[in-house]
Amino acid sequence: MxxxxxxxxxxxxxxxxxxxxxxxxxxxxxxxxxxxxxxxxxxxxxxxxxxxxxxxxxxxxSENLNYSAQRLRQVWPARFPSDEKAQQYAGNPEKLASLIYADRLGNGNEASGDGWSFRGRGLIQLTGRENYERCAQGLQLDLLKQPDLLQxxxxxxxxxxxxxxxxxxxxxxxxxxxxxxxxxxxxxxxxxxxxxxxxxxxxxxxxxxxxxxxxx
Known part of the structure; x- marks a missing residue:
């Protein structure tokens, strides 16, 4: 090589x-x-x-999750069926990540904050607790405790x-x-x-x- x-x-x-x-x-x-x-x-x-x-x-x-209410309704119309719901998450990347990645990719529920902790990071946006755990094993890094190493x-x-x-x-x-x-x-x-x-x-x-x- x-x-x-x-x-x-x-x-x-x-x-x-x-x-x-x-x-x-x-x-x-x-x-x-x-x-x-x-x-x-x-x-x-x-x-x-x-x-x-x-x-x-x-x-x-790191994944950019800073969306306006209007954009939230366009990207996730089922999750944000009204302006009122979208306003609760607009301009709040941490709250949005915790919602959209909840209960999937090995993450816990919205309240767990896993969606934010294990949001897309790195040159290829690695996303979700499950993928962070697999990558951590491959790289011999504690990415569950130090996910920002991927930044x-x-x-x-x-x-x-x-x-x-x-x-x-x-x-x-x-x-x-x-x-x-x-x-x-x-x-x-x-x-x-x-x-x-x-x-x-x-x-x-x-x-x-x-x-x-x-x-x-």
Whole structure:
């Protein structure tokens, strides 16, 4: 396996001061990819493309749950059938997370606060007590007591690489005779996102990453 270089990573970024941003993320990304066998240019290109999109180029490491009442009614119409109900949760990310993630993904009820404690974090938004517990075992970190470790570069990158490996995404990133790599990239997106939201942006990152790593 060859580590990605600072120059290769900078070519994928359009953020202000890409040099400093790339320097911050280079080692965490390389260490995480090495740990979880993301060890070929094709695997690295697909992983970088997906994590760049999911995290807004490694800038957003925690789920944004700050919604207006109007937006709550649009996103979760069944949960917020009235303006009055929506107003109770508008502009209150902690209260909203505790509601929408209650009693699923291994979380307790709304009063437990698990929805907020185990909200989406990391480069691939790891969500729910059950997933945090599985990731904690894989990374040998106490994420149930210290979930904010996933908001630090090392934890954010390692959790994403663990998710990638545990969902068998390396195999999908590998080119195979008779297989359409673009179709496999779509399958990767579905396993990460549950659908194909942002597909065009993901493909653009993928094309840039393949070119930067010499497999475009």
């Amino acid at each position: 060859s580590d990605i270089t600072l120059d290769q990573l900078k070519r994928l970024l359009t953020v202000p001061d890409p040099d400093a941003h790339a320097q911050q993320w280079l080692n965490p990304l390389n260490h995480a990819m090495a740990e979880w066998s993301i060890d070929t240019p094709y695997r690295q290109a697909a992983f970088l493309a997906q994590t760049l999109h999911e995290s807004g180029q490694f800038r957003y490491l 630090e570069p090392e934890g954010a990158a390692r959790s994403a690489a663990w998710f990638w490996w545990s969902n068998k995404l390396n195999e999908l990133a590998d080119p195979k005779p008779g297989r359409d790599l673009a179709e496999d990239f779509t399958t990767i997106t579905k396993r990460i996102n549950g659908g194909t939201i942002g597909m065009q942006a993901r493909i653009e990152y993928w094309d840039k990453a393949k070119a930067a790593l010499g497999v475009g």
